[in-house]
Amino acid sequence: MDILQKIVQQKSREIALKKSLVPPRYLEHSPLFERQGNSLSQALQKSGSGIIAEFKRRSPSRPKINQHSPVQEVAAGYESAGACGMSVLTDVHFFGGSLEDLLIARSTTRFPLLRKEFIIDEYQILEAKAHGADVILLIAAILETRQIKDFTELAGSLGLEILLEVHDEAELKRAFIPGIQMVGVNNRNLKTFEVSLETSKRIAPLIPEAVIKVSESGISRPEAIKDLRKAGFRGFLIGEHFMAADEPGIKAMEFIKAMEP
Ligand SMILES: O=P(O)(O)OC[C@@H](O)[C@@H](O)c1c[nH]c2ccccc12
Numbered sequence: 001m002d003i004l005q006k007i008v009q010q011k012s013r014e015i016a017l018k019k020s021l022v023p024p025r026y027l028e029h030s031p032l033f034e035r036q037g038n039s040l041s042q043a044l045q046k047s048g049s050g051i052i053a054e055f056k057r058r059s060p061s062r063p064k065i066n067q068h069s070p071v072q073e074v075a076a077g078y079e080s081a082g083a084c085g086m087s088v089l090t091d092v093h094f095f096g097g098s099l100e101d102l103l104i105a106r107s108t109t110r111f112p113l114l115r116k117e118f119i120i121d122e123y124q125i126l127e128a129k130a131h132g133a134d135v136i137l138l139i140a141a142i143l144e145t146r147q148i149k150d151f152t153e154l155a156g157s158l159g160l161e162i163l164l165e166v167h168d169e170a171e172l173k174r175a176f177i178p179g180i181q182m183v184g185v186n187n188r189n190l191k192t193f194e195v196s197l198e199t200s201k202r203i204a205p206l207i208p209e210a211v212i213k214v215s216e217s218g219i220s221r222p223e224a225i226k227d228l229r230k231a232g233f234r235g236f237l238i239g240e241h242f243m244a245a246d247e248p249g250i251k252a253m254e255f256i257k258a259m260e261p
Contacts, residue, residue: 002191003060003094007118008142010093015121024123030130032106037134037159040112041181041212043084044234049256050225052114052214053078053248054087054239055105057096061193066243075105077249078242082256085112085135087237099131106132114163118142125154135161135182140175141190152179163214167199172206183207184237188217197224204231222258 001009027033044050055074058065071088078086088105089097097116105113115133117124120142128136136155138148152162156179163182166172167189176183185200185207195218207213214235215228225236238255245251 004142004190007091007094008120011091011118011120014093015123019123024126027123027126027130032130032132033158035132037161038110038112039161040085040114040135040163040235041161043112044182044212044214047234048084049082049259050229050233050235051081051083051252051256052085052087052235052237053081053083053242053252054089054116054237055097055101055248056089056116056239056243059240060094061188062240065240066248069243069248071101071104072108074243074248075108077247078252079109079111081249081253083111083252084235085114087114087116087137087239088133089116090131091117099127102128102131102133119151120147122151122154125151125158125160129158129160133160135163137163137165137184138175138180139165140171141165141167143175145174145177148175149177152177165216166203169203169206172203176208176211180211182212182214182235184214184216184235186216187219197228200228200233201231204233207232222255225259 088102089095090099090102091097112134114135115128162180163184164180165184165186167186185203187197187199188195200215213233215233216237219238220241242248242251
């Protein structure tokens, strides 16, 4: 079994348990359900830095990225650094994140927040809304086209935007449906953990013109942004390079300053 399959298996156990403890109608009582979303796709369109900075304590490929930085500090740091938005890992088991991290980031900032999660059930979309997300990630590699349609519709009805993650041409072809605002090309192969920015450049021309292109993972040099912009990307998702620093917010600020306007 590869890592993605393991994660999905663990996820479906968690969801079954949570559903029995907290029925979906309780989630709808969250005051954040009434909150109007803050659009990430619009923030990326208005040019700006294009940076989506991620809060990530660890990952299956890196067991210790950052164990010390409090989420409220990092969130405030990313926002004042000029990031367009923030991605918050909410997976507990493999990434050491939580929905509480998302809630705390929401209470600290106003900029768009992405719930970074392995979404396989509508329940998780309600959770995302209830904890202050503006965007959800849908990973093509773990979803059927039918599910992507249903999830996109539900998200839309809640005012949540979609970032659809693909790794290759076949996934893009099968998974892209109208109504999706952003497509993210993951430069990291989630099966082998290998990273190559060439993946983004190869897939960019196949993404429909009207859709915002995001390049995800393995970005650590401001010059890489220049290249990716030329290839048509407007969003750049960066995790480890910021989080591995003592103060991720300051690292992000230095990075954004070093980027060409
Ligand atoms: O830390 P990096 O290499 O800058 O990557 C960030 C982000 O792209 C990565 O964490 C990610 C991309 N897609 C995912 C799906 C699930 C978990 C994590 C991810």
